[in-house]
Amino acid sequence: MNDTTDVPMTVPRTSNLPFREDCWSEDATHTLVEAWGERYLELNRGNLRQKHWQEVADAVNARHASGKKPRRTDVQCKNRIDTLKKKYKLEKARITSSNGNATSKWPFFPRLDSLIGSAASAKKASPPVALPLPYHKTTPQPLPHALVVRPPKEKRPPASPAAEDSYFRRNYSNFSKINYNHNFNYNYNGSVGYDVDSGSSRSSSESPRSAEKVDDEGDGFRQLAQAIVRFGEIYERVEEAKQAQMIELEKQRMEFAKMLECERMQLFMDSQLQIEKIKRARRTTTATDNYL
Numbered sequence: 001m002n003d004t005t006d007v008p009m010t011v012p013r014t015s016n017l018p019f020r021e022d023c024w025s026e027d028a029t030h031t032l033v034e035a036w037g038e039r040y041l042e043l044n045r046g047n048l049r050q051k052h053w054q055e056v057a058d059a060v061n062a063r064h065a066s067g068k069k070p071r072r073t074d075v076q077c078k079n080r081i082d083t084l085k086k087k088y089k090l091e092k093a094r095i096t097s098s099n100g101n102a103t104s105k106w107p108f109f110p111r112l113d114s115l116i117g118s119a120a121s122a123k124k125a126s127p128p129v130a131l132p133l134p135y136h137k138t139t140p141q142p143l144p145h146a147l148v149v150r151p152p153k154e155k156r157p158p159a160s161p162a163a164e165d166s167y168f169r170r171n172y173s174n175f176s177k178i179n180y181n182h183n184f185n186y187n188y189n190g191s192v193g194y195d196v197d198s199g200s201s202r203s204s205s206e207s208p209r210s211a212e213k214v215d216d217e218g219d220g221f222r223q224l225a226q227a228i229v230r231f232g233e234i235y236e237r238v239e240e241a242k243q244a245q246m247i248e249l250e251k252q253r254m255e256f257a258k259m260l261e262c263e264r265m266q267l268f269m270d271s272q273l274q275i276e277k278i279k280r281a282r283r284t285t286t287a288t289d290n291y292l
Contacts, residue, residue: 013062024080028064030071035059036081037115045115054063179205216254 024032035056039048048056053074091104092113241248 025064028060029080029108031060031063032056032077032080033084033111036077037111040115044130046107048078050074052239083162088116092117 002178036048038223039052057072057074060077061071087106088109091106091109095102095104173197222223
């Protein structure tokens with residue numbers, strides 16, 4: 001009888017194991033972070049669009065999609081970055097809660113902290129510092145002495161007698177007031193009086209033509225005032241006539257409307273009377289037919 005020993009059966013390991021599509025190696029993840037970080041900084045730390053994610057996927061596939069490894073899509077790259085961001089937040093919270101005593105051993109923490117950390121946010125928020133312009137101190141130069149330039153004196157043409165006469169006429173009233181105030185002074189005894197000599201000299205200097213001109217101007221103003229008064233009276237009469245005409249038109253309109261209303265009521269009553277007569281005649285004819 002042959003002795004048989006139980007030999008454990010070993011299952012041969014097959015090399016054709018299914019490959020997970022979401023399995024990322026450390027090198028592929030490093031390439032992904034670098035490619036995404038470059039475009040993230042180019043967009044001033046803004047969100048990447050579909051074409052940018054496709055460029056990131058192409059960069060990852062160019063280095064790690066050789067042989068049997070599948071190619072990464074833009075959606076897979078975006079999901080991987082979202083996963084890395086979540087893990088970074090957890091690591092950041094752990095370090096913050098430890099008051100800086102703990103450190104992260106995760107290899108991608110420094111790079112992500114430089115991209116999306118608090119230091120990156122501070123750099124993004126702070127405006128660029130403008131370089132100060134070089135200051136050149138200049139010594140003030142003495143101002144040159146200003147030359148006094150006097151305009152040439154215009155030679156006035158000799159005034160004609162007519163121009164002098166018109167100028168005197170325009171300013172006659174002013175001259176009269178000045179002379180009146182000057183000549184109205186106190187006498188030796190303290191009483192107020194009029195200087196006869198100055199008045200006589202002024203009256204002798206006045207010409208009868210200028211006095212007539214003053215009278216003409218007074219008459220002109222008086223005529224202008226009378227014309228304004230007459231215009232006001234005419235305007236008042238026109239307005240009164242207009243109001244009276246409007247009142248008369250309103251009365252005529254009311255009378256016409258009253259007449260139309262009376263005629264309408266008369267026609268309505270006549271039509272109702274005729275209808276009632278027709279109905280009564282029909283009832284009489286029907287009663288006669290029934291009697292027969």
